Amino acid sequence: MERVFKIYVYEEGEAPIFHNGPCRSIYSTEGRFINEMEIGNRFRTRDPNKAHVYFMPFSVVVMVQYLYEQGANDMNAIGYTIADYVDTISRKHPYWNRSLGSDHFMLSCHDWGPYSSSYVPLLFKNSIRVLCNANTSEGFNPLKDAALPEINLKTGEITGLLGGPPPSERSVLAFFAGGSHGHIRHLLFDQWKEKDPDIRVYEKLPSHISYEWMLKNSKFCLCPSGYEVASPRVVEAIYAECVPVLISDSYVLPFSDVLNWKKFSVVVAVEDIGNIKKILMGISEAKYMKMQKRVKQVQRHFVVNGPPKRYDLFHMLVHSVWLRRLNLRLHASM
Incomplete structure (x- = not known):
């Protein structure tokens, strides 16, 4: 995996909702992964034709912060934003349409991550969804989706959290x-x-x-x-x-x-x-x-490291996506 796996990160979208996420608090794993994909080069390729998977760098946590109206009974603004984003990349690039989204992945630690993905049926059904809320009763499919650990980094650091008495x-x-x-x-x-x-x-x-x-x-x-x-x-x-x-x-x-x-x-x-x-x-x-x-x-x-180290959280998440990509067989024409 480390030698060959390549991830293309779509450049469409603007911060703070895209290309950004929280690196502390209960949703830290969402922001940590997004930010590492943005600044790191370990698995990222700038050439979409060399990619094995395509990452959609939106943050549901930040969408909730900016788009959700407190007390509202729906999350339509969040779902429609995701739907608009998928529509944009599908019209601008050939990669979503050729695989019907099955070699694309999203990542979300917010409770609303799974439901918000349902606004794009192909995203919900076909794409790799890396989710903290990995609940099979709500449509999480372990054959194509991957569970994301929930880590509450109150300060953004793990200093003092590791270890304990014998x-x-x-x-x-x-x-x-x-x-x-x-x-x-x-x-x-x-x-x-x-x-x-x-x-x-x-x-x-x-x-x-x-x-x-x-x-x-x-x-x-x-x-x-x-x-x-x-x-x-x-x-x-x-x-x-x-x-x-x-x-x-x-x-x-x-x-x-x-x-x-x-x-x-x-x-x-x-x-x-x-x-x-x-x-x-x-x-x-x-x-x-x-x-x-x-x-x-x-x-x-x-363990969350900056920069990442072999076998740590970031590498385990990439490996989870890699395993699900291995399960996918695209036609030669794709």
């Missing part, structure tokens, strides 16, 4: 703190909110307790879905070398083409939320040690 020094069995967003978290709070000293679940963390300290001193970190399937807590756990406990429905995990999540995380079905303590206590010390070691091993695949 397992022998982690005094908390399991931890979660976050808002009551969605039915899965409602169930979690009903069962565990501030009820058990081993399963430390908070809707609002007490002011004297550090969130980062809790992550780094817990053996397991609970990662329930909120309103949407993706949660930044998955990567927060991996950064803190805490074994993630995944609680979701219909969620396709990032990089699951190459990473076996069962080796370094625990999957708890929604109906088993009441059995979390029993499940975690049933994991032997030897098995836990192996899982925690593997969390440390896979950590580099979720």
